[in-house]
Amino acid sequence: MKSESQVLVRPARNLRGAVTLPGDKSISHRYAMLAAIADGPSRIENYSTGADCASTLQCLRSLGVKWEREQNDKEDAGAVIKMQGSGLSLAAPTQPLDCGNSGSTIRMLSGIVAAQNFSSEMAGDDSLSRRPMERVIVPLIAMGAKIRSQNGRPPLQITGARLKGIHYHMPVASAQVKTSLLFAGLLADGETVIEEAIRTRDHGELALRAFGATVDRKGDREGDRKGNEIRIRGGQRLRGIEARIPGDISSAAFFLCAAALFPGSHLIITDLLMNPTRSRLLDILVQLGLRISITQLEEVHGELVGTVQAEGGSLKGLTVTGADAAALIDEIPVLAAIAPFTEQGIEVRDAKELRVKESDRIASIAANLRAMGAQVEEREDGLKIPGLQKLHGAELESFGDHRIAMAFSIAALRADGETLIRGSQSAAISYPAFFATLDRLVER
Numbered sequence: 001m002k003s004e005s006q007v008l009v010r011p012a013r014n015l016r017g018a019v020t021l022p023g024d025k026s027i028s029h030r031y032a033m034l035a036a037i038a039d040g041p042s043r044i045e046n047y048s049t050g051a052d053c054a055s056t057l058q059c060l061r062s063l064g065v066k067w068e069r070e071q072n073d074k075e076d077a078g079a080v081i082k083m084q085g086s087g088l089s090l091a092a093p094t095q096p097l098d099c100g101n102s103g104s105t106i107r108m109l110s111g112i113v114a115a116q117n118f119s120s121e122m123a124g125d126d127s128l129s130r131r132p133m134e135r136v137i138v139p140l141i142a143m144g145a146k147i148r149s150q151n152g153r154p155p156l157q158i159t160g161a162r163l164k165g166i167h168y169h170m171p172v173a174s175a176q177v178k179t180s181l182l183f184a185g186l187l188a189d190g191e192t193v194i195e196e197a198i199r200t201r202d203h204g205e206l207a208l209r210a211f212g213a214t215v216d217r218k219g220d221r222e223g224d225r226k227g228n229e230i231r232i233r234g235g236q237r238l239r240g241i242e243a244r245i246p247g248d249i250s251s252a253a254f255f256l257c258a259a260a261l262f263p264g265s266h267l268i269i270t271d272l273l274m275n276p277t278r279s280r281l282l283d284i285l286v287q288l289g290l291r292i293s294i295t296q297l298e299e300v301h302g303e304l305v306g307t308v309q310a311e312g313g314s315l316k317g318l319t320v321t322g323a324d325a326a327a328l329i330d331e332i333p334v335l336a337a338i339a340p341f342t343e344q345g346i347e348v349r350d351a352k353e354l355r356v357k358e359s360d361r362i363a364s365i366a367a368n369l370r371a372m373g374a375q376v377e378e379r380e381d382g383l384k385i386p387g388l389q390k391l392h393g394a395e396l397e398s399f400g401d402h403r404i405a406m407a408f409s410i411a412a413l414r415a416d417g418e419t420l421i422r423g424s425q426s427a428a429i430s431y432p433a434f435f436a437t438l439d440r441l442v443e444r
């Protein structure tokens, strides 16, 4: 997204109120893609309002899938999507599939289109065109797909083929890659086995099961964050579902971190995704000093959902490394943005993946923190941000990156003076109503 709009964020006194978030982005992509290749209709409530998930829907339409959106009038509620499944085969697109800014769309959908009996091109915006795709290209080619790229980057020219199952050990911890291969494995001959050294978010596995597929997981105990082996047999049919997507915990992260900044804050988030492969943030925030309680926990289509109440306290400090860095990959920008206000600071290691997200997030975070007057040590695979710092308002860049725009509007709440965030419209990639909701929750 280009830097066209800007938002002015004034310091806040407190954060109070209740919020329900539009559906989780990761689950929205997966449910849409699986509903598209299922038998029969699906009805998905609280579908993410983000532009990324709209890119997935547009690509599916170009692949002949019929769907309609019942618009919701509430500012912060997700959409209702009704989709007619096409069965396991889609229709040849007449133009390139436009994935916009969405790495999830291009990587996960490539696993489905690689197994179709037609050719397609998948492309995206400038940011997406710089992002690495070998991580899906290499294993999909090993399954029999034909894929051409621009030196491992989009656009991708995919010639559909009859795929065969593989046994693949993933060199990069990536749930997008895992899901892409599970989707390809569903459409392939034989069995596909995927091994991951660090357990990544498991929405792909859970979504496949929700749509009726058998997916086996052999690994450590449930909830363990270490290794994982997943198996799927090709040729299984899916059936459409009725579902409501739980609120996006990566979007909630901004409000939770804002609450953490003010000792008098009180925040309630209802219907929030609590999947253990995503909720590491809550443990980390408790470790930092936020008081959190969880009620009304239930499981829907394999996904845990609950209500979170959070109250601010004083913030200690912490180090994020190893499996935690992977589990918190989308939340590190906002954790880093509140780091100067902690007592001992925050150090992030083993997070080199941040360099190949929608922007080079390590560089974006360091640049914005410095612009606000903070000291920060930038490293190849992370950052070290000392605590007990005072920040001043500044003119900041979003670098066209939704999570950077939102993260620094949270830091701005505790800065002295006003902060201008350029390119603030990039927040719409995952959460269009973010600034309006933040405004409603803060007390000034």
Ligand code: S3P
Pocket: 025, 026, 027, 104, 173, 174, 175, 176, 177, 179, 201, 329, 330, 353
């Ligand atoms: C996602 C996985 C993560 C994450 C992205 C969404 C997913 O990316 O950063 O926002 O839905 O599977 P990687 O798979 O590249 O780690």
